Amino acid sequence: MVKVEDIQQYGKEHMETVVASANTLQxxxxxxxxxxxxxxxxxxxxxxxxxxxxxxxxxxxxAIEVQTEYAKSAYETFVAESQKIAGLYGDLARQSYKPFEGLVAKLSPAAAR
Incomplete structure (x- = not known):
């Protein structure tokens, strides 16, 4: 039988998880x-x-030499910055879902019963 206190505690934990995820997302x-x-x-x-x-x-x-140097430099900068930004997106995804891991772990045993 589920107690009211258990439901309140679950709601509180869920709200804390959502707030932590939102802060990480921001x-x-x-x-x-x-x-x-x-x-x-x-x-x-x-x-x-x-x-x-x-x-x-x-x-x-x-003029061709200057243009070639600029094109090479612009390409290298683009690749480096793209990799950096892609890493930031990956970190964001991992960190945003991290707070939910504990919540899912708590629900998994209950769902298996």
Whole structure:
């Protein structure tokens, strides 16, 4: 037989789990937004520097060299930042569901009866 106290305790634990997950979600999304902002800022600065360099070249060969260096650098930065942001998404998913593990563990034995 289920007691009222048990139901109240379950509700309290469930609410604490939801709040913990929401706090983790908020901080994780903030970290992801910061990473996107940092990448956008760096990309803008690199593009600005590229245009300044390109404006100062005197020959076609030098223009191609500057453009090639910029393309290589932009690609490497994109790959590195993409991996960093993907890692942040993975961490966010793991941390957001972590509080629910204890709740599921408590429910699993009850469901098996």
């Amino acid at each position: 901080s994780g999304l903030q970290a992801i937004a910061t990473a996107y902002g940092d990448y956008a800022r760096k990309s803008f600065e690199d593009g600005k520097s590229f245009v300044e360099q390109l404006a100062g070249v005197k020959s076609l060969d030098k």
